[in-house]
Amino acid sequence: MPTASPATDPGTQAAAFTLPATDGSNHTLDSLKGANGLVIVFMCNHCPYVKAVLPNLIRDAHELQSHGVNLAGINSNDASVYTDDAFERMIALTHEWRLPFPYLHDETQQVARDYGAVCTPEALGFDRELRLRYRGRIDASRKEALPLARRDLFEAMLAVAHDAEPDDPQYPALGCSIKWKR
Template identity: 55%
Template sequence: MVTKTADICDFGWRAPDFRLPATDGKVYTLDHVRGERGTLIVFICNHCPYVKAIVDRLVRDARDLADHGVATAAICSNDGETYPQDSFDNMVHFAVEHGFTFPYLHDESQEVARAYEAVCTPDFFGFDADLGLQYRGRLDESRAVPVPDARRELYEAMVQVAQTGQGPRDQTASMGCSIKWKMS
């Protein structure tokens, strides 16, 4: 397991567009998943212990953020051939098992992960209503083991984005397993 830390927030950086299939059988673009007051794009996978440690709180926070006009989409960019736990079929099971209320998208070509410069799972990109980056932090202080009663850093930051259009200036980068890139 290779651990990576995400980059710090590049405030105002524009969200790259995409067109990806989802576990619900639909195809989504950035405009389809865009929220009225903010958009959260999260790079995750099915097998990473860091993702497993936060997935239920991610689902909770995505549900609660929807009440603030912030929409969420998750993207799996891992190589599903080399890492079969992250195959599209297993993504479908993972989304159902964890009760995803947001699209779980499959980036088989890994072009979207490269466009976003995603480096780890989970890697959080919180955008304002105009799709400018305002948050590139972590969900909370949990790593591969959940921290009970951890402060909801991602949720609080995205509520702030929804209310003010700006994310907090003090952010702690997310940490997780490296994205499993295809061999060229």
């Protein structure tokens, strides 16, 4: 059964973190931020919803970077149970898909808790001051990609990059629940 992301108050400040990435370095919230904003996508390797939207997410990450908005993926799943989400497999996915963004490992799951993340893929878009401006889906794709779907995340963050308000409504993300440790 798919899980939907909760609504969050716009303007919420992003929580600081430092996490290891598949590129071999540690990244902080501040090091990830672009000149005009940052998108954090809670994602993982095994989720069919992530697999379906990954080509569109990669496309949007490339285009958002040209507008000063960076993107980072965070995997918070319990890899001891969901072995496809192990760090070594994250590295393989990064290379296989040539991810144009850092893919971070939240082994303690604290970052997911700090952000109130509940599902994958779940996108949170922040402005240049790292205040929340968007929370929801990448697009209307579910377990199968919809190549012509409205680009919800991209359109919202393009507006944010140009100091405009994202269009309403902001549709919740829908996907696999984050696999919490016991």
